[in-house]
Amino acid sequence: MSSKASTASKSTQPAGPPIVARIAQLMAGLGIAALPRNYELLFEALNGNAGVARDVAALGKTPDQLSLDAIALRHALPSHNALAAGQAADEAVRVLCEIAKTSEESQRQRAAAMQELEEIAARMQRDPVLGISDFTSDATRLLSLMQDILGADRTAAARIGDLQCHLDSLRSGLAISRDALTHDPVTGLANKAALLSHLNGIFDDKAAAGTSALLVFRVEQLRKFAESHAAGSDEKTVKRLATIFRQSVKKNDLVARTGPDLFCLLLCDVTREIAAGIARRVADKVVEMPFPFLDRELPAGFLTLTAGVSMTDSATTPVTLYEQADQALAYAAETGIALRIYSAEVAERAGRTYRGGAAA
Known part of the structure; x- marks a missing residue:
């Protein structure tokens, strides 16, 4: 570490x-x-x-x-989700206006046809012996109206089909947009918003969930090394790290990426000792493994992990739990140790740092 x-x-x-x-x-x-x-x-x-x-x-x-x-x-x-939603809403309004316009035209044509039929029926009642020429003229006019209606129906059906496809595309786009709110774009892992949302469920029923642990890891050297190279050069490295974190947890646990060099594990129903043991095993895997970087590899031991751990039994809200893990991580980095679990000592150190910053 x-x-x-x-x-x-x-x-x-x-x-x-x-x-x-x-x-x-x-x-x-x-x-x-x-x-x-x-x-x-x-x-x-x-x-x-x-x-x-x-x-x-x-x-x-x-x-x-x-x-x-x-x-x-x-x-x-994520920041463009509001823009995407606004565009989708505008498109949906336009589509619905077109559907309403098509329906209104179809209703107008049907009303005209009905009026023609009513007029023919009225004339036939007044004159049962309607001339063949008059009847032929009415029938021809009525046939023309019906042909127009059927043609309009076919056009409307095709247009509604096109509009339905467009709406499906909008719905798919919004689903992607919603997904972006909760997932890291590089690794596909949950992001901080998704992590806090998942924690909300745990804190809503802490008795049923048991004690959970939040592990926040910083990958040392990764940010500094990535910033000294071309954009995207660390993508393969980050994906390899994501794989290591995924493989280190159970099915019901959550893996998240909350920053360029920050990964989190949310472990359900564990003790402090188990959480610390998992943190050390993950750190050992990272130290032992080389990582792809551009056309070469970062040698084993180049990247290390520093970890902070907090437990749900010492926090009252999801945000507090995350802050406690972050404080433990800062304490571990400051003291040069690999792992720190949130404690009264960590809280006191965080308080001193806050008071010192406020005084400055």
């Missing part, structure tokens, strides 16, 4: 993450508006999402906002 040497190196790093400066430079260079959704798009492009990076690069200089939004929608980035 981590060491004091790595802790020391972290303390000398600048306060602001380099990727923020890179995003600002890229925005200025390409003339991209400083919108929140554009920040997320460029963050994805610079932080491991190779597909987004390629699509943004293909736009060339001074890309327009519509093209940028199209890339984000195509890759289902």
Whole structure:
């Protein structure tokens, strides 16, 4: 896992993450508006999402906002879900207006045909011996109306079929958009929103769920190494790490990626000792394994893990549980140890840090 040497190196790093400066430079260079959704798009492009990076690069200089939004929608980035939902709502309104217009025209033609029939019936009642020429004229006119109605019905059926396909496409797009709200785009793992949502279920019925553990891991060296290489160069590494985490848990446990170098395990019905043992086994696997990176491999031992653990029996809400694991992780990194479980000592250290920051 981590060491004091790595802790020391972290303390000398600048306060602001380099990727923020890179995003600002890229925005200025390409003339991209400083919108929140554009920040997320460029963050994805610079932080491991190779597909987004390629699509943004293909736009060339001074890309327009519509093209940028199209890339984000195509890759289902979370900040664009509201935009996607708005577009889908507009499309749905347009589709329903077209259906209503088609139905209204069909009703008008049927009303005209009914009126013709009523007029013919009335004339026949007034004059039972209706002339053949008059009857032929009425029949011809009525036949023409019926042909128009049948033709309109066929056209309407085809149009409604097309509209149904369009609505199905919109529904599929919204499903992808919803999926993006809860999944990491690179690994397919749950994201932080999904993790907290899952925790809500546990805290709603803690008695039935038993004691659960939240393990937050930071992959040391990964972010710094990725930022010094081309965008998306760490994608294979991140996917290999995701596989290791998936293979380390039971079926009912949850694996999440909550940051560029952060992975979480939510273990159900475990003790502190079991949770700590799983954390150590995962860390050992990572240390022992080489990882693919561009056209070479990162040697075994290049990446290490630092872990913080919190337990549901010491937290009152999902957010508190996550914060406790994060505090334990920070404590472990500060003291140069591999693993720390949330405790009164960790809480006191976090309080001192908060008070010191507030005083400054």
